[in-house]
Amino acid sequence: xxxxxxxxxxxxxxxxxANLPCNHSTISGNEYVYWYxxxxxxxxxxxxxxxxxxxxxxxxSLIITxxxxxxxxxxxxxxxxxxxxxxxxxxxxxxxxxxxxxxxTRLQVFP
Amino acid sequence: xxxxxxxxxxxxxxxxTSVKIECRSLDFQATTMFWYRQFPKQSLMLMxxxxxxxxxxxxxxxxxxxxxxxxxSLTLSTLTVTSAHPEDSSFYICSAPGQGGSxxxxxxxxxxxTVT
Numbered sequence: 001x002x003x004x005x006x007x008x009x010x011x012x013x014x015x016x017x018a019n020l021p022c023n024h025s026t027i028s029g030n031e032y033v034y035w036y037x038x039x040x041x042x043x044x045x046x047x048x049x050x051x052x053x054x055x056x057x058x059x060x061s062l063i064i065t066x067x068x069x070x071x072x073x074x075x076x077x078x079x080x081x082x083x084x085x086x087x088x089x090x091x092x093x094x095x096x097x098x099x100x101x102x103x104x105t106r107l108q109v110f111p
Numbered sequence: 112x113x114x115x116x117x118x119x120x121x122x123x124x125x126x127x128t129s130v131k132i133e134c135r136s137l138d139f140q141a142t143t144m145f146w147y148r149q150f151p152k153q154s155l156m157l158m159x160x161x162x163x164x165x166x167x168x169x170x171x172x173x174x175x176x177x178x179x180x181x182x183x184s185l186t187l188s189t190l191t192v193t194s195a196h197p198e199d200s201s202f203y204i205c206s207a208p209g210q211g212g213s214x215x216x217x218x219x220x221x222x223x224x225t226v227t
Contacts, residue, residue, distance in 0.1 A: 100157060
């Protein structure tokens with residue numbers, strides 16, 4: 001079973017920041033938080049991952065709480081192309097381990 | 112980034128027939144690949160882990176005799192749906208871990224199977 005809980009859906013205005021929360025209260029000390037997204041009828045795409053420090057890349061920022069029980073993915077300037085289902089996944093530090101997808105958050109960016 | 116391809120992108124087959132789906136890592140090697148199934152408006156469900164040169168590891172509830180997985184080379188894994196039925200109609204997606212210290216998995220574009 002997935003170890004994460006996410007809101008079912010969220011809306012965001014184009015150009016605004018999209019903040020997607022995720023709860024992972026049972027995360028283990030050596031487990032990472034991964035974010036992937038899936039645009040309609042395509043394979044998922046990696047966004048970002050983190051262990052305990054906040055992370056930023058060209059796509060997004062990841063904020064992890066100090067107790068590591070929750071995190072927030074931030075898309076700083078959402079565009080219409082960011083409309084997708086976003087999955088928060090808790091997993092091992094090595095990418096050869098399987099990913100267990102939860103229900104994800106359907107983000108709708110509107111004009 | 113690394114690319115994973117799938118073939119075919121969509122397939123229609125008659126009930127009772129078998130269909131093979133290919134997953135290829137185009138510019139990197141993958142000793143492990145994963146197969147997922149996704150029904151409309153649902154999340155991805157992991158079916159099995161494909162291991163190069165050895166048997167696949169199936170998730171609980173997935174029939175290994177119905178979903179045959181062969182990982183014969185470092186760049187190719189195949190999923191064969193045997194004796195397909197309409198309830199096997201789904202979106203099948205594969206993934207492969209990146210190399211060289213990468214933390215991400217690369218997903219194929221998916222194969223849409225329709226069984227009539």
